[in-house]
Amino acid sequence: MKVTFLGAAQTVTGSCYYFECEGKKFLIDCGMFQGGHAEDELNFEVFPFNPSEIDFMILSHAHIDHSGRIPKLYKDGFRGIIYTTDATVDLCSIMLPDSAHIQESDVEWKNKKRKREGREELKPLYTIDDAYACLDLFSGVKYEEVIEIDSNLRFVLKDAGHMLGSAIVELYITENEKEYKLVFSGDLGNRNVPILKDPSTIDGCDYLFIESTYGDRLHEDVENKSKRLIRIICDTISNGGKVIIPSFAVGRTQEILYEIAKVLTTGSDEAKLIQSVEIFVDSPLATSASGVYKKHIDYFDEEAAEFIKKGIYPLEPKNLKFVRTADESKMLNDYEGSCIIISSSGMCEAGRIKHHLKHNLWKKNNTILFVGYQAPNTLGRKLLDGQKKVKIFGEEIEVKAKIEYIEAYSGHADKNGLIKWIDSMKNKPQQVFIVHGEKESQVEFAQELKRNFDFDVHIPARGEFYVIGPEQIVTKDRLFSESPSFVNLSILAQIEDIEDDLNRLKEHIKSASVSPERLNAINSNLEELRYLISLALNDY
Missing domain, CATH: 3.40.50.10890 (Rossmann fold)
Incomplete structure (x- = not known):
């Protein structure tokens, strides 16, 4: 089986994992990148697969960084079943149209300016119609219910304790007449939080894909x-x-x-x-x-x-x-x-x-x-x-x-919470993939797992794929090149903001309406621009 990491890989948002296995192609999650201009650009990238060829999806929970690109997937041709819990179906029925409304509103606001400047108008990532249409693909699943896709593939959802309806995914694969098990923690919640039940314990697995949002720290003063x-x-x-x-x-x-x-x-x-x-x-x-x-x-x-x-x-x-x-x-x-x-x-x-x-x-x-x-x-x-x-x-x-x-x-377990959850497994995995975390957090968490359990730990980058199987032999390659780092993309986004300021300043100067305060603000931005340029030049 081949699994490709398309999001939440050395970053926290954009959760999306693409599987090719025994003639089936499927996804776990299809989330939106969040954080700023740089991350927004990643949402508009073409999927590195044909959406119409995806047989089904398993959705861990409704948060937009896990579900937010499903309407785009639908818009691009996906028509498979989306398996998720009943509560997640109901939450997505309000959250995805809300996300679409934001997409349309943002583009409408930007296009007003672009029209004035004679620039080509933008299109939203997806529309409200796309969001409502994709809801017909959702199929509600109960916790602990066994869903059999075919004789070689089945899965079970268990309570992740992260939000209403959030799920841990237990995936059972049979290849060469041998069965092995993958577990995806999804976003794993804390114990003893208001309203929600504690995360379910897992008997064990061969491969563990675990989040690491707080993998390098402890929540302070929880009590x-x-x-x-x-x-x-x-x-x-x-x-x-x-x-x-x-x-x-x-x-x-x-x-x-x-x-x-x-x-x-x-x-x-x-x-x-x-x-x-x-x-x-x-x-x-x-x-x-x-x-x-x-x-x-x-x-x-x-x-x-x-x-x-x-x-x-x-x-x-x-x-x-x-x-x-x-x-x-x-x-x-x-x-x-x-x-x-x-x-x-x-x-x-x-x-x-x-x-x-x-x-x-x-x-x-x-x-x-x-x-x-x-x-x-x-x-x-x-x-x-x-x-x-x-x-x-x-x-x-x-x-x-x-x-x-x-x-x-936080709705995420901290370092101790993650380790305790793994420790509760009777049959420990030997191969662990750390996902859904900032790189620094993942590196420290990987070291912690190595010290505690002597796991073979991987920290996939976006665009990397791994070939795995019953024998727990892992090979790695790259499906596509990494985009520029979020830091560099962020610098570009800030430069674009400053360019907008400069354009507005030109218009103000023409009409002699610029104030001393505004000039000071622009000067401050120019100083920031000089600093960012110096950083970029030093990097290269």
Whole structure:
């Protein structure tokens, strides 16, 4: 069998693995690259296979970095079955059209400028029609259900504990009358997280493909994450500020609401303080996702199920308001007094959160609270890295608000969590492929696995393929050349931004409307450009 790594290889996003086995061609995941201009460009690349020849796909879960290019795959000719859990089917039915809406809106905005400049108009990665059409290919599967593709290939999905409906994939292959087993961790969740059950244990496998998002670190203060969340919220409210939480609409938003709702049942002073302000979930997607959660309470853990037995739905605090329309969202810009605003996207690259940051970053009483991973080059990562000024919608915004990060709310297991999960296997693999992580994290995690288990460890690059079989002999080659590094692509993207600034500056100068402040901002960008050029010249 040949497996080719097309995404989430020495990077975190774009999960996609292509298999050629016993006359079948199939995929596990077909995700979108996320992080910035450089990653966006990778989404438009032609698939290095004929989509119409793909027999089927197994989808580990609904997050867009795992599912987001399925509409493009459909658009390019794929018509096979997409096997995934029932909850993932329902989540994708709202998340993929939402992603398509973002694709269309972004291109529409860019094309307004391109029309004025007489440049060729862009096309979206896919349309809303593509997103709805591909949903007909989805087929719901239960955890532990054996799906037999043919006599040589079957698979089982198990609970990954990462988000509602997330799955570990156990793949059974027969070649030359010998059977061997591959396990794909998908995104592996933490133990003892709100709402979700713990990740399933696996008996063992011959080949393990494991994520490594946090393979080089431990989550800090996991036991006190709920207390810290409530303390940050209460401190900000006491100071008359707003708490702005950039959050993934599906998964993390529901976790945060659960933590708040749980505190409100205690009647404590903290509960009374939080009860005195309004909580806004400003995300149409999160609003729709809450309906999916209500439909699938059988996925909930024991603690959440107990609340439901008592007649308390633990994902909707009494002072919660769902913000549905754009006009309602805009009204929050002028909202007086303290409140809690939870809005997507979680990495601050798109959606309504950018408007909330624009109107609240420069106010020192406010708190921007991150509760999830921030990919390199994203606005969220820039804020976490301490950048004092950021550009939002072309405007320089000074960062005066307090920036907080509770890493323990990550939906990914940390280094110890990953190792404990592997250690629980009775039959350990000898061949391990480390995926879905930044290169530095993967290298350290590989060393840790070597020390603990003496595994034969591989860190595939995007475009590499491996030939594997029952005898656990692995050969490696390359299907296509690597693209320029994300760092270099990021530099190119920043240079493009500066070029746009320069073009706007020319127009301002022509009309004599440029301000001293704007000139300073442009000069700052020019200095950055000089620095980036010097870095590039030194690299080459």
